Amino acid sequence: MTLDKRFDGLPTRELAGGLTLIDAKTHKSRRRGLGGLESLPPEQALQIPTSSVHTFSMKFPLDLIWLSRDGTVVRVDREIPRGKMRACFKAKSVIEVAAGHADAFVDALSN
Numbered sequence: 001m002t003l004d005k006r007f008d009g010l011p012t013r014e015l016a017g018g019l020t021l022i023d024a025k026t027h028k029s030r031r032r033g034l035g036g037l038e039s040l041p042p043e044q045a046l047q048i049p050t051s052s053v054h055t056f057s058m059k060f061p062l063d064l065i066w067l068s069r070d071g072t073v074v075r076v077d078r079e080i081p082r083g084k085m086r087a088c089f090k091a092k093s094v095i096e097v098a099a100g101h102a103d104a105f106v107d108a109l110s111n
Helices: 027-032 102-110
Strands: 012-015 019-023 044-048 052-054 062-067 073-080 085-087 093-098
Touching: 012 102, 019 102, 062 102, 073 102, 093 102
Parallel strands: 019 044
Antiparallel strands: 012 019, 044 093, 052 085, 062 073, 062 093
């Protein structure tokens, strides 16, 4: 599996079903997120330690999987288009995945 070069050096975690979770550990990776990418492969997602995100620079819709401190799924927002803001103050991080693919990641996280 090939990751976009913007993710070089970031930690990744392999999940069940061939899914890859990229951890946005650096300030630059958190700030940049997925903005400007043409697409994100359905088997890849970016986890960002935050309780709010925006999609102003997105070129494709996202599903957002909000996680508590212990990694429990708190909420899933689906099909978030460009130009929106979302927040979940019960969450300590969010997983951004291409729209329509949240369920695969939620299932993999529960295994």
